[in-house]
Amino acid sequence: MEAFGKILIFHPAAIGDAMLATPVAKTLRLNYPKAKITYWSHPSLRQLVIGLCPSVDEFLDFSRNDGLLALRRAFDDIEPDLFVDLSNSNRAKLFTFLAKARVVRYVKRPSGERPIIHAVNNFLEVVSPVCPEVPESLFPTIFPNAPTAEILASRNDAGADLRKPIIGIVPGVGRARGHRAWVHDGWLFLLRLLQTRGTHTIVLIGGEDETSICEQLKTESETSCLNLAGQLTLAQTAAFLKSCQVVITGDTGPAHIANAVGTPVIGLHGPTYSARSGPFDYLSLALDESKNCRCVDMKACRFTTAGSPGECMSRIVLPDVLEKLDEVLDNKGKMKSGQPGVSVD
Secondary structure, X not given: OOOOOEEEEEOOOOHHHHHHOHHHHHHHHHHOOOOEEEEEEOHHHXXXXXXXXXXXXXXXXXXXXXXXXXXXXXXXXXXXXXXEEOOOOHHHHHHOOOOOOEEEEOXXXXXXXXXXXXXXXXXXXXHOOOOOOOOOOXXXXXXXXXXOHHHHXXXXXXXXXXXOOEEEEXXXXXXXXXHHOOOHHHHHHHHHHHHHHOOOEEEEOOOXXXXXXXXXXXXXXXXXXXXXXXXXXXXXXXXXXXXXXXEEEEOXXXXXXXXXXXXXXXXXXXOOOHXXXXXXXXXXXXXXXXXXXXXXXXXXXXXXXXXXXXXXXHOOOHHHHHHHHHHHEOOOOOEOOOOOOOOOO
C-alpha cells in the first residue's frame, strides 16, 4: 500500500452532501493514521469540520470566484501526495491536470441506475483503491460539544420544560427544495399530538430559510415548543441535534448532521430515495413514498395540487410517522438508544 503523508479532500458541497461524505475522512484516517488530512470546502463548513471531525487536521477555504490558476496555487501550496476529489466537477480535473499527486475521483451514480447505491457508499468507492480497510462503524463522524443550558434558557420564550428529553423537528427544507417538504398540516398535528403526550420537549430546528415556517407552526399549534430556527450556528445546530433523542425531518442538511452525530432520524422522503440519500444509520426508520408516486427517478415531483408539495410527500400520513417514533421510544417515552435531555439545573 502506498504511503501518503499529505491528503487533500476537495468537496465544495452543500451541508447534507458534506455530512454524507465524512466517512471518507474517517476511512482515510484509519488507513493513514499519520497523514495530515486537509479538507477543502466552503468556509461555512469550517465550524462543522475543524474541532468536531477528528479525522480532519486542517481546513482550506474554497471560493467560487477563484479561477483555475488560483485553485492550482492553493493545491500546490498544500503539496498533497493524495488528492481525493469528491466534487464530480470538470473544474477540479482542470486545475489538477498534470499534478504529481495520486488522484482519485468521485463518479456519481445515475439516478435511474439499479440497484440503488447509497451516497455514503458511492463516496467510499472513491477511496477504495487506496484504502483496503473500512471502519467497522462509519458513523458517528462529528463530535460536537454539548450545548450549554444558558443557550437553551435564553431562547425559551415559550416556557418549554427543558428537563425533559428532546425531540427535534425539522419542518423546513430550504427555499430551493420545496418538493421535499412534508405537508403543513402533518407537522401541525404532529406538534399538537406530541404536546398532548407531554413526555418530551419539542424543539424546532432549521436555518434562516426555515424561520418563517417554524414560527408559523409554533403559533398555529399553540404548543410550548422551542423554536431555534435561524438562531444557531452550524456547530450549535450539531450540538442540539446531538442532544435530541430523535429527530423527525425531510431530506435536508440537519437530517445528515443528526446522523453524523449519532442521533436517530426519522426521515420523510418522496422525490428523493431514502436508499440513496436517507440518514445512513437509520434507513429502517425512513418513510419513503418515492416508488408509489409518478415522479419515480425525477429530481422533483411535478405532480402537485394547490398547497401541496407534491403527490409523493402528501402520501406520508401522521399515523405512519408516529409508528416510526414509537419504534424509537418505548411507551414511557424513554429512549432505547440516543442521548439524554439537557439539564438546566
